[in-house]
Amino acid sequence: MLVPTLTLYAAVLVIFSALLHAGWNILGKSNTGSGYSFTLGASIAPLILLFPYLVWCISVLGFNSLDGYFWLLVTLSGIGQAIYLIGLIKAYDMGDIGVIYPIARALPVLMVGIGTVFIGQSLSINAWIGFVVLTLGCLLIPMRHFKDLRLGSYLNLGVLWSCIAAIGTTIYSIIDKQALTWLQLETSGLTKVQLAVFYLGVQFAAIALILIAWLLATNKRNELALTW
Known part of the structure; x- marks a missing residue:
């Protein structure tokens, strides 16, 4: 009975996470202010907490137990x-958002699967079937009719972005897995849950710093003021 309980628990967490993520995207899309200041604020606020x-x-x-390899992973994830x-x-x-969000979430499913193979991990046939089904489902969501499914529907700048x-999602998804595995194997004193929350906080810091650097480099300093 232990395995089904853990599986159900994991499924609930995934569904809850997906709902939170979708809600965050809807909130960001409907935000009347700057998208950059919104995302920067969404990184700084939890970091402060x-x-x-x-x-x-x-x-x-x-x-000293957190060596250069860990900080490299944190930087790449950021x-x-x-x-x-x-x-x-x-x-x-x-x-x-009805077109952009499904595409942005569908493509990483396959990309992460392919990426895990490149870093030496193996996936079952069931996992690959699940990846393909999820990807196709997300790509079909914005279509009212199957006849709308054509290449021209995706050839625009919105889809490009x-x-x-x-691609960014794929990068941080693979890197985060590596970083958490490293923390669990190379450090001691904290539980897996505590390490996960610790890594989340460090990740918020990395995101905030990189976004600030990007805003400064692209001469968008006014976005920093809007964040506050």
């Missing part, structure tokens, strides 16, 4: 998150 916890975790783990967020903002400016967002 988690900051005391991060300090405690580092005191338990020891800062870059992937920034690519995803910027791509999504651009896509929403040019297309309808959603594909860029999908």
Whole structure:
């Protein structure tokens, strides 16, 4: 009975996470302010809340136990998150959320599967079937009729930016798995759940720093003021 319970628990978490993610995207799309300031604020706010916890975790783990490889993974994950967020903002400016969001979430499903193979992990045939079904389903959601499913429906800048967002999602999804595995194997003193929350907080910090750097580099300093 233990395995079905864990499977149900995991399924509930995935569904709840998906609902939160969709709600966040709808909120971001409907936001009348700047998309950049919204996403930056959405990174800084939880970072501030988690900051005391991060300090405690580092005191338990020891800062020296977090070597350069871990911080490299955090940086790469932050870059992937920034690519995803910027791509999504651009896509929403040019297309309808009913089209953009399914594409941005569908493509990473297959991309992550392919990416895991490249890093030496294997997937079952059932996993690949699930990837394909989910991808096709997400791509079909915006279509009212099957006759609407044609290449021309996807040849626009909104879809291009959603594909860029999908690439960012793929990057951080694969990197996050590697980083969490490293934390669990190479550190001690915290449970898996505590490590996951710790990594989440560190990830928020990386996202915020990279977004700030990007806004400064692209001369969008006014977005920083709007964040506050």
